Amino acid sequence: MAELARLRHDEGIRLDPDALAAIYARMGEGGAEKLISRAMEDLARRMQDLRACMAEGRSAQFVRSARMLTQLGAQVGMTSVARVAGDLIRVTEAGDAAGQAAVLARLERIGERSLTAVWDLHDMTV
Template identity: 80%
Template sequence: MAELARLRHDEGVRLDPDALSAIYAELGERGAEKLIGRATEDLAGRLQDLRQSLAEGRATDLVRAARMLAQVGAQVGMTSVARVARDLIRATEAGDATGQAAILARLERIGQRSLTAVWDLHDMTV
């Protein structure tokens, strides 16, 4: 009898604390929290857009949403999110449907963990 292996996806995320510090230095605590809050909402919306675009086979929309997600991630120091979003763009432009699905699943996991990490980092510095 064959055994099934269950893979556990436990990947660390990378944040750029210098980017977050710069945001707080430039905008102050209230402004930085607003910016990060908007980025959080934008990240969630972009992930939904990505899922829908992939499901509907709209490659142009998927690339556009992934580019915006990469920009938002870079803006708030979510380097892992930005990097994986760029990976999704490359897979889409190469026509790699299997890669797209796998990378989008990874992006969703990393996105959630990055959001948590950003807020945890904020809590430690305040």
């Protein structure tokens, strides 16, 4: 009898705490919290949009949403999100459907963990 192996996808994420500190220094606590909250909402919305675009075959909108995630990740110090969103753009533009599905799944995992990490880091700085 064959034995099945269960693979765990446990990849570290990267955050740039200096980017968050710069946001707080530039905007103050209230402004920074609003910006970060809005960014987190945008991230969740873009992830939903990516799933819908992929299911409906809207590749141009898919790439636009991934580009916005790249910018969003860079803006709030989510370097892993920005990097993987860039990977998603590249596999999509290359026409690699299997790669696109795999990278999207990776982006979803990293996005969730990054959201948690940003809020944890935020709680430590306040």
